[in-house]
Amino acid sequence: MTAVSIIIPAHNASATVADTLATLRSEAEIIGEVILVDDSSTDNTAAVAADAASRLALPFRVIQSGCRDAGGSRNLALTEARFPWIYMIDADDLHLEGGLRTLLSKTRTKPGADMVVGAYRRRTDGRDRQFKTPAGYIAAGLANATAYLEGRIRSIAVGSALVSRRTVGDNRFPTGLAYDEDTLFWARVMSKASLAVVTQPIMIYFVSSGRSDDRFAIKPARRFLEWRLALRELADCGIPKSSLKAREGLVALKIARVHYARGDLETAAKFLAVAEAAPKVSADIWRCMRYRLKIAARRRFSAHRIQLQSA
Template identity: 75%
Template sequence: MEAVSIIIPAHDAARTIARTLASLVSEKEVIGEVLLVDDSSSDATAAVATETALRFALPMRVIKSSCRDAGGSRNLALEQARCPWIYMIDADDLHLEGGLRALLAKARARSGVDMVVGAFRRRVDGEERSTKMPGVYTASGLANACAYLDGRIRSIAVGSALVSRRVIGETRFPVGLAYDEDTLFWARVMAKASLAVVTKPIFIYFVSAERSDDRFTIRPAARFLEWRRALRRLPSCGIAERSLKMREGLVALKIARVHYMRGDFDMAAKFLTVAEAAPRAAADVWRCMRYRLKITLWRRLSTPAAQLQRA
């Protein structure tokens, strides 16, 4: 049976890494190596991981990193991975028994498949949410990449996909971005991949809503421009300009939503303007209209005359 390289970036993950590694034990027969990238941890991440790997006889290597960046840590492991298949999971998520074997079985069942995407379960702030199913992919890798950026295909969560080392090739995660670096990586890989899906949940994705939204509130304009520069490098893969513009609008709308929910209506309005200038699906047109109306009402109610009337 073909072996898999498991890649786990970890920063100060001593509380969760043992649980994550233990969740992989049921897949030992197909795991060729576990590459744990200890990225500038100030706690006992490496020691806890090493003890857990020894206890369960997992073939783990610790790679020391000072990236302070999950994408950069994954890139280090991709350089050193030895197995024909790559599976990535974060240090606070849980793999579900049989998930990796289901991905491998699908890859073997269809000749030429070099990427398999599965379902996943999402747990937000400790609350279990519905299972997220993979999108409807076509035989065209480039069409899939465009649909993925457009938002017509659900985002791939790291931990739900198996991809061949061959198709990854020299593709790497962009580094230094506050968000969406996974999307840019998967779009590049997907553009050249023959892809299959499985409906079995592969892992549980743990999300902190507050921490997720915080990414959009720190230096929002500068971070957005950094991300957009990385997005604009995708045409080298053959991805259509329209898809890039739609992705730009989708991310701007997400940032606008976070600022609106946190009461920063001026910043929300700025990003809403970016979203409105991009090509959009009908649902996103409606979202923009709703946010614009709410911001307009807020501004009218915040004028000195309105404040005096309310007093």
């Protein structure tokens, strides 16, 4: 029985997209369509994907996009998706055999569930990390969305969740953001969803630490303000302002840590001040204190070195 629309945004993914599609082959019986959004590729991504899908007997179609934005590409496919369930995976990640069936099966054993979250593994710079199992979720939607933004429950990787098309409705990914657009989308969807979890691993999520950190290092103030405007739009879901402020603090702390690691102590201190002003759990209070001390120590060391050089 075909029930699932698969959405894959892709930009210059000719080296990886065939492998991603191959990992979906074992789920062909329940896949109604695979929608590849070819977003401004300058290689032969679409041709490689079409050839692979043909060999794998996957129902496949391509949407052309010029938005140069993964969220925007997913939005195009969400508008076009025809089947009751939506599963999204990126063109350089790998699905694990049986994962999609497990997610779909949970919607049958737990009637009323319109979103199911499973485990996933990060592969960071080629090294496998431990599986991340969803924890802390309850059935109630708004409570999940609030806890998700505050970092109190395990995050979702695109590719580890199945959601009903009805629940997605008109909700879309915010576009033009450098980071965290997935979090804002999931929080908005979760705020109205009845959620279930499975402990089975669903996918492998590939991460480049350098590319990930670069998102926070380029035009940090401007990008943070753009992201914060999108975050604050979640207030219309009924999410408390305190939870939105908590999310601001978590992201600001990430930015501060990246700039500290790269030696930009001034920018690190500015974002650390934002993080310190936000509501947070005790663990993040200690992280802020630790980075404040580390920044102060490095500043003293730099000043002392300058004095020695000028003596």
